[in-house]
Amino acid sequence: MFAGIGGTCLGFKQAGAEIVWANEMDKNACITYRENFGDDYLQEGDITQIDKKTIPELDILIAGFPCQAFSVAGHRKGFEDDRGNVFFQVIDVIEAQKEKPKAIMLENVKNLVGHDKGNTFKVIKKALEDQGYTIKYKVLNSMEYGNVPQNRERIYVVGFLDSKKAEAFEFPQSIPLTNNLNSIVDRVSKLEDKYYYTEASKYYEMLQESMTSYDTTYQLRRVYVRENKSNVCPTLTANMGTGGHNVPLILDHNNRIRKLTPKECLQLQGFPEDYRLPENMANSHLYKQSGNSVTVPVIRRIATNIIKVLDEEKNVQDELIEVQHA
Template identity: 45%
Template sequence: MDKVKVGSLFSGIGGIDLGFEQSGFEIAWANDFDAAACKTYRNNFPSTILIEDDVRNINPCALSDIDVLVAGFPCQPFSVMGYRRGFNDPRGNLFFEIARFIDVKRPKVVFLENVKNLMEHDNGKTFLVIYNALAQFGYSVKYKVINATDVNIPQNRARIFIVAFRDIEDCDKFSFPQYAPLEATIDDVIDRSIKHDDIYYYGSESRYFKALNTKIVDKTGIYRIDDSGIATRKWEICPTLKANMGTYHDRVPIIRDDFGIRMLTPMECLAFQGYPKKYTFKGVSLKSAYKQCGNTVCVPIIKSIAAKLFELM
């Protein structure tokens, strides 16, 4: 039986694609503009056609037909952590590139992911523009805010997931998965008994060394540094992993392990996004790896929704 084909825009390192692939879909083609993210994508999806280019330069007519279009389009214009400029930000306008692909390809399903604040941005007007654009092409829409904790991943990461159907009967049949309360802890994800490379540890030369050692006195919980310094709160689950981890090394969440106080490693960050251990970074800088971890998605959420779509299709 032919597999259900997926086309992917703003693919990043492939978190959405991975969740769909794990649910039985086939990724026909993918696109991203960031060279480092594309390098990571190719390392982990060697057989997928990846177009490394600005989406605005791509002619959808030149690409194979698909059943599902997925896109985790840029969230910074809508995030409470950014400037919230929305469609006034060039990155926000990239949603209309998705609409351009929908208009040409007319997939059976459109799957979108963005920050939770998309619903409230500009008093709901931004979300209404997106909803109306999908409706204009004849799609029926369902959406839900889901947190990583809902799929037993101990990270505070709430995102909105939008699923649009060309066939209203498919929309009526679809329902988002039911989720169970969080049971996993951060120590199910990290192992404090493992010594990592010295680059991850805060040594005496760090301006944070004294304060961190004063504050982080036991090997429980997780911490982070923000604009005001070392955050006073000790997190029982991982705080939201952000793309600015790649801009400021001290924005990476911090723990005390058996060997000192250190940042999470990129592979631990991927684990807090629900990625499998076989997923790797090769040939990219540490800063790029952290940025990619913060920019990606919680894979088990994608898999859970994709599995419901696969049953339907």
């Protein structure tokens, strides 16, 4: 659910899962999704308008439901916001299945836990527990759990119908960050002019004075320039699609100042180099899509642990069959 351009689907596929159904309502995100996954199972449209009984049987239900209702950057209206209420579509999908999914995974902004003094998350957790799920959750930072140089904290909620499986499930451990910015960002090549700030920009002089490092990224904040000195990219946001000033900036080795490209943004989300961007799609849509997406390696590591727990039951059954045949 809320598949976007398929970051979560990709992470689960890399972990060995087969995707049988996906839903997204943003038409441009659907174009990018189909470019990479085809059109066999993507159902484009508003989830509130979809007949949940038409959704195929699922072992694992995944949902990165819209986070604007809970984001620190938003108005934080929570369930008073229609986008917050979309969470309950997850419950509707679960209830429409002949057999409830064995496991679920939800992804959202870190602030979900603290929103409305914790009441919002209590409602979400109780709704899932009322469906029979035992819940675990943890906030993971992409640069600590995905080996990508982006400072991105998200909460991941995992649930199992079988409480013993929930007990057996563990979130992945943190791993060293070995990928640095310059393994992704091209500071040598000359790219299209549209990515560069020139002397014609009213911000150029301020940027030129502030940007001195070839290892970090910068952010233009209208009246000042902020350097991210930790040698990672700041959290990529959907707002990158609303104007160039929201896109992180870099200084290349020829002292040119430019924005990150959409491709670089996707790679900072852990998408592989061969992930395709549709030709002739406006950069504003591509920036929005990368900011709305997930960090693929983090998803893959969580998915691997979910599948491992679910497959233990299958392995036991296979062993019983072998013993019976013997």
